[in-house]
Amino acid sequence: MEDVKVYMVVNLDIKDKDTYLKYEKGFFPMLKKHGGEFLTFDDSFRHIEGPEPLAGGRVIIFSFPSEEAADGWYNDPEYQELSKFRREGAPLRSLSLVKGLPPRK
Numbered sequence: 001m002e003d004v005k006v007y008m009v010v011n012l013d014i015k016d017k018d019t020y021l022k023y024e025k026g027f028f029p030m031l032k033k034h035g036g037e038f039l040t041f042d043d044s045f046r047h048i049e050g051p052e053p054l055a056g057g058r059v060i061i062f063s064f065p066s067e068e069a070a071d072g073w074y075n076d077p078e079y080q081e082l083s084k085f086r087r088e089g090a091p092l093r094s095l096s097l098v099k100g101l102p103p104r105k
Contacts, residue, residue: 003066005100007039010060011093012086019089026082031062034073038062056093063100070097 014020031038041060047053064070073079086092 003068004102005063005065006067006070007061007063007098007100008036008070009094009096009098010058010062011054011056011095012058012060012090013056013093014058014090016089019085021089023082023085023089026085030073030076030079030082034064034076035069036062036064036073054093058090067097067099 028038039061041058043058045054045059064073
């Protein structure tokens with residue numbers, strides 16, 4: 001089976017900017033280590049429709065070349081150590097993995 005690109009969608013509240021910046025500083029090298037690509041973030045997203053809007057102050061989207069790479073990133077002990085700063089400074093509302101479409105043949 002071919003690897004399918006996956007997208008991580010994060011919704012969080014930044015409560016302590018200085019602590020969150022410690023996380024952010026280490027996040028990009030960890031993302032690169034696992035083949036990830038940062039796509040975007042938005043601090044002023046809009047809810048268009050539906051009864052359960054995203055909440056909080058920030059939405060972040062990044063991708064990995066496969067679900068295995070995404071799991072490797074999340075389960076990396078170095079990332080888990082780094083994520084303590086995110087948990088303390090910017091509590092998650094959600095972290096979701098969305099599978100991309102397989103290549104068309």
